[in-house]
Amino acid sequence: MLRLEDVHAYYGESHVLQGVSLEVREGEVVCLLGRNGAGKTTTLRAIMGLTPPARGRVVFRDRIISGLPPNRVNALGIGFVPEDRRVFRGLSVAENLQVAEARGRRQRRWPLERIYDLFPMLAERRDQPGDRLSGGQQQMLTIARALVGEPDLLLLDEPNEGLAPVVVQQIGRLVDELAATTTILLTEQNIRFALRHAKRGYVIQKGRIVHDAPTDEFRTRPERLERLLSV
Numbered sequence: 001m002l003r004l005e006d007v008h009a010y011y012g013e014s015h016v017l018q019g020v021s022l023e024v025r026e027g028e029v030v031c032l033l034g035r036n037g038a039g040k041t042t043t044l045r046a047i048m049g050l051t052p053p054a055r056g057r058v059v060f061r062d063r064i065i066s067g068l069p070p071n072r073v074n075a076l077g078i079g080f081v082p083e084d085r086r087v088f089r090g091l092s093v094a095e096n097l098q099v100a101e102a103r104g105r106r107q108r109r110w111p112l113e114r115i116y117d118l119f120p121m122l123a124e125r126r127d128q129p130g131d132r133l134s135g136g137q138q139q140m141l142t143i144a145r146a147l148v149g150e151p152d153l154l155l156l157d158e159p160n161e162g163l164a165p166v167v168v169q170q171i172g173r174l175v176d177e178l179a180a181t182t183t184i185l186l187t188e189q190n191i192r193f194a195l196r197h198a199k200r201g202y203v204i205q206k207g208r209i210v211h212d213a214p215t216d217e218f219r220t221r222p223e224r225l226e227r228l229l230s231v
C-alpha cells in the first residue's frame with residue numbers, strides 16, 4: 001500500500017534521511033522504532049510532503065506521491081497525527097472534529113456518531129474547549145480528528161510520548177481496534193508497545209533503516225533489539 005524507496009531528506013545542509021526504504025501492506029500495523037533524533041518524524045513528514053524527499057520516492061497505491069503537497073497527500077487517503085498533537089485552540093472538541101471532516105466523494109467510515117462511540121470521553125466533552133483537555137485526551141482528539149478525514153492509512157508519530165501508563169494502555173487498545181479497518185504506520189521508542197501492537201517493525205538509526213522483521217522475531221530476541229535501539 002505504501003512504499004518508500006531510498007528516500008533522502010534534508011533540513012538545510014543537514015542530511016537527515018539517508019536512504020530510507022520501507023513498506024507497509026494493506027491491513028498491517030507497522031512500527032518504526034528508533035531513539036530520539038533517529039529520523040522517525042522526518043520519515044513521516046517525508047511521506048506527507050511536509051519535508052519533501054530530495055531523492056528517492058514515496059509510492060502509495062501504485063502512485064508516486066513524493067512531490068505532492070501535504071493537502072493532496074491527505075486527500076489521497078493518508079492521515080497524519082503529529083507528535084505535538086496540536087489541538088485547534090479556541091475550538092470545542094466537536095468543532096475540532098467538524099473542521100477535519102472529509103467532504104464529498106468518499107464513503108464515510110467515520111461519521112461523528114461512530115467517533116463518539118469509539119471515544120465516549122470525547123462525546124462527554126464535545127462542547128468543552130479542546131485545549132482544556134488533558135494530554136491523553138488531546139492525543140485521543142488528534143487521532144479522532146485524523147479519522148474523520150477518512151484515511152486508508154494512518155500515520156501516528158509517537159502516540160504515547162509523555163503519557164501516563166493508563167493512557168498508553170488505552171492507546172494500545174485503540175490501535176488494536178483500528179487495526180481491523182485501517183492500515184497503520186506508527187513510530188515508537190517504546191519496544192514493549194511495538195511488540196504488543198505491531199505486526200512488523202523497522203529500526204531506524206541516524207536516518208537509515210538498520211533492521212526489519214516481524215515483531216514475533218523481535219520478541220524472541222529482545223536483547224538484539226535493545227542493542228539496535230541504544231546506538
Ligand SMILES: Nc1ncnc2c1ncn2[C@@H]1O[C@H](COP(=O)(O)OP(=O)(O)O)[C@@H](O)[C@H]1O
Binds near residue numbers: 014034038039041
Ligand atoms: N526543523 C529541523 N531543522 C533542523 N534539523 C532538524 C529539524 N527537525 C529535526 N532535525 C534533526 O533531524 C534529525 C532527525 O530528527 P527527527 O526526524 O525529528 O527524529 P525522531 O523523530 O526520530 O526523534 C535529528 O538530528 C534532529 O535534530
Ligand SMILES: [Mg+2]
Binds near residue numbers: 040041157
Ligand atoms: Mg520524532
